[in-house]
Structures are given as structure tokens and as C-alpha cells.
Amino acid sequence: MKINYSEIKTKSNLLSLIRLFSAIPFWFLLDNIQSIQTRYITIALCIFAAITDILDGYLARKYNEITEFGKIIDPLADKFVIGSIIIKLFLIGKVDTFYFLLIVGRDLLIFLGGVIVTKKIGKVLPSNILGKITVINISIVILLILFNIDLTNIIFILFYYLSITLIIISIIVYTYRSFEFIKKKDYGTI
Numbered sequence: 001m002k003i004n005y006s007e008i009k010t011k012s013n014l015l016s017l018i019r020l021f022s023a024i025p026f027w028f029l030l031d032n033i034q035s036i037q038t039r040y041i042t043i044a045l046c047i048f049a050a051i052t053d054i055l056d057g058y059l060a061r062k063y064n065e066i067t068e069f070g071k072i073i074d075p076l077a078d079k080f081v082i083g084s085i086i087i088k089l090f091l092i093g094k095v096d097t098f099y100f101l102l103i104v105g106r107d108l109l110i111f112l113g114g115v116i117v118t119k120k121i122g123k124v125l126p127s128n129i130l131g132k133i134t135v136i137n138i139s140i141v142i143l144l145i146l147f148n149i150d151l152t153n154i155i156f157i158l159f160y161y162l163s164i165t166l167i168i169i170s171i172i173v174y175t176y177r178s179f180e181f182i183k184k185k186d187y188g189t190i
Contacts, residue, residue: 007067012060016070019052020077023084030088033146043146049081050139071124075114078135079107085142094145099164103138106167110174117178121185125177134170137163 007013022045029045032038056074060066083104090100110131118124140159149156 007069010060010065010067010070011063012056012058012065013067013070013073015052015056015059016073016077019049019056020073020080022049022052023080026081027084027088030085030092033092033094039146039148043143046085046139046143046146050136053078053135068124071126075110075127075131079111082135082138082142083107086138089142089145099141099160102164102167106171109171113174113178117181120182125181128173128177130166130170130173134163134166137166 008017025045026042029038029042033042053074056070060070086095086100086103089095090097114125137159141156141163144153144156144159151157151160
């Protein structure tokens with residue numbers, strides 16, 4: 001798989017890069033999460049990151065700019081942003097160990113699996129709708145934490161357990177898809 005420079009400078013990929021680098025301010029903002037002002041800035045940045053995530057896919061399809069680089073940078077940006085926030089929330093005691101390990105473990109498995117599959121089949125597996133829905137649910141849990149919602153609130157509990165269920169299902173589906181693509185490559189149907 002070869003990526004050329006022209007793939008990087010598409011509108012959609014630039015939005016993904018902006019989202020990727022937004023992990024840096026998230027990290028530092030969460031140091032002062034007790035401040036209401038910092039909380040609102042962090043929430044606004046979360047909303048901005050979500051908008052860039054929606055827009056990059058829309059623009060890639062609208063302008064026919066779907067690239068191998070975009071298939072890498074879009075989910076990587078999601079993983080960096082979610083990962084930096086979850087790690088920091090764990091370090092400041094806002095996320096329990098189980099949830100932290102589940103999210104970080106899922107992202108590491110998908111990242112490493114993606115590298116292996118890409119080497120085997122010569123192309124990047126595109127994101128699927130289940131992965132996007134899982135990221136949205138994790139993002140909602142994060143936003144509820146940032147809004148300082150009581151963790152015993154029924155809405156929080158609903159999204160928390162829904163995200164756990166989706167994380168487990170997405171790992172299973174991703175593993176199945178990976179083996180299917182490798183099998184198709186082995187049989188020459190890719």
C-alpha cells in the first residue's frame with residue numbers, strides 16, 4: 001500500500017488531521033476539569049471534534065476523495081482523541097479501570113489488527129457503521145462525564161452499558177471482517 005502526498009491534502013483528510021491534533025488540547029484541558037469554564041471549553045472542543053468526524057466522511061464521499069490515507073487517518077484520529085480523553089479521565093479518577101481497559105484494549109486490538117490485515121491484503125479495511133456507532137456511544141459517555149452527570153443517573157447507566165456492549169460486539173465483528181478479507185485475498189477474490 002502506497003500513499004502519495006496528494007492524498008494527504010484533501011479537505012476530508014485535513015479535517016481528520018485537525019481532529020487528530022485536537023487530542024493535545026484535550027489532554028491539557030482535562031487537567032483543570034474542576035473549572036466550569038474549562039469544562040465548557042472541553043465540551044465545545046468535543047462537539048467540534050464530532051463535527052469534523054461527520055464532515056470528513058461526508059466531504060470524502062461528496063468530492064470523491066476517498067483515499068487509503070483517509071481510511072487510516074480518520075479512525076486513527078478517533079482513537080487518538082478518544083484515547084487521550086479516556087486516559088486522562090482515568091488518571092484523574094473520572095473513569096473506572098474496567099471501562100478504561102476496555103476502550104484502550106479495543107483500540108489497540110483494532111489498530112494492531114488493522115496493521116496485520118493491511119500487510120496481508122495490501123489495502124486498508126474501511127471503517128464500518130458499527131465502529132462509528134460505538135465511537136458515538138463512547139463519546140456520549142465522555143460528554144456525560146464532562147457535564148458532571150451523576151454516575152447513578154439512568155441516562156448515564158444506559159449509555160455506559162450500551163457502549164460496553166457495542167465495544168464487545170465491534171471487536172467480534174472487526175475480527176470476523178478481518179478474517180473474511182484475508183480469506184478473500186487468499187482465494188484471489190479481492
